[in-house]
Amino acid sequence: MLCLTRPTPVAWVTKALNDLDAVLIDHAHCELKAAQNALSLVPRALSRPMADALLSLADEEMRHVRQVLDELDRRGLRLGTPPPDPYAAELRTLANRSRPGGRDARQALLDRLLVAALIEARSCERFRLLADGLAGAGQAALAAFYEELFEAEARHYRVFTELSAEAAGDRALARQRLGELALAEGQVCDKLGAAPAIHG
Numbered sequence: 624m625l626c627l628t629r630p631t632p633v634a635w636v637t638k639a640l641n642d643l644d645a646v647l648i649d650h651a652h653c654e655l656k657a658a659q660n661a662l663s664l665v666p667r668a669l670s671r672p673m674a675d676a677l678l679s680l681a682d683e684e685m686r687h688v689r690q691v692l693d694e695l696d697r698r699g700l701r702l703g704t705p706p707p708d709p710y711a712a713e714l715r716t717l718a719n720r721s722r723p724g725g726r727d728a729r730q731a732l733l734d735r736l737l738v739a740a741l742i743e744a745r746s747c748e749r750f751r752l753l754a755d756g757l758a759g760a761g762q763a764a765l766a767a768f769y770e771e772l773f774e775a776e777a778r779h780y781r782v783f784t785e786l787s788a789e790a791a792g793d794r795a796l797a798r799q800r801l802g803e804l805a806l807a808e809g810q811v812c813d814k815l816g817a818a819p820a821i822h823g
């Protein structure tokens with residue numbers, strides 16, 4: 624799917640469906656982090672359209688936060704403090720290390736946009752799996768919710784890849800770097816295994 628170099632293991636879907644409460648709590652944190660990340664990129668935007676795209680994205684992620692919080696409320700669950708996020712942390716570390724000579728501000732922005740694109744791509748892949756798994760388990764309402772989010776994440780992936788082309792100043796260069804980081808993302812997924820979390 625999209626640019627991903629490794630599919631999510633089948634075992635992940637079973638674990639996720641067996642511990643939906645854990646998945647939903649982790650998911651709420653992911654949406655919150657997606658909004659925070661988009662906002663943190665606004666001061667680094669290279670143009671007003673780039674800033675506007677990031678603000679619109681943050682708006683939508685905030686709407687997703689509220690929707691997942693509604694589901695937590697229905698289940699009597701609390702958000703709590705964010706769990707450690709080794710997936711995003713390792714991805715950023717690998718992006719850093721893969722430019723041994725250091726990065727200028729533009730390269731740093733490009734990498735942040737591409738890491739965000741990869742995170743959206745992985746969420747997109749997993750929301751598809753969740754939507755199908757939930758539909759198969761007769762949980763139609765939650766399946767429809769994840770179907771809607773699957774479409775949103777595919778759109779967000781495209782937004783970040785478009786912005787990365789602007790940051791790179793060259794579409795081919797952005798694609799090449801996306802390919803490098805997608806390999807790193809696959810390694811991180813292999814290392815983390817299949818916990819009941821959106822990026823576990």
Ligand SMILES: [Fe+2]
Pocket residue numbers: 654657683684687775
């Ligand atoms: Fe979202």
Ligand SMILES: [Fe+2]
Pocket residue numbers: 657684743775776779
């Ligand atoms: Fe998103």
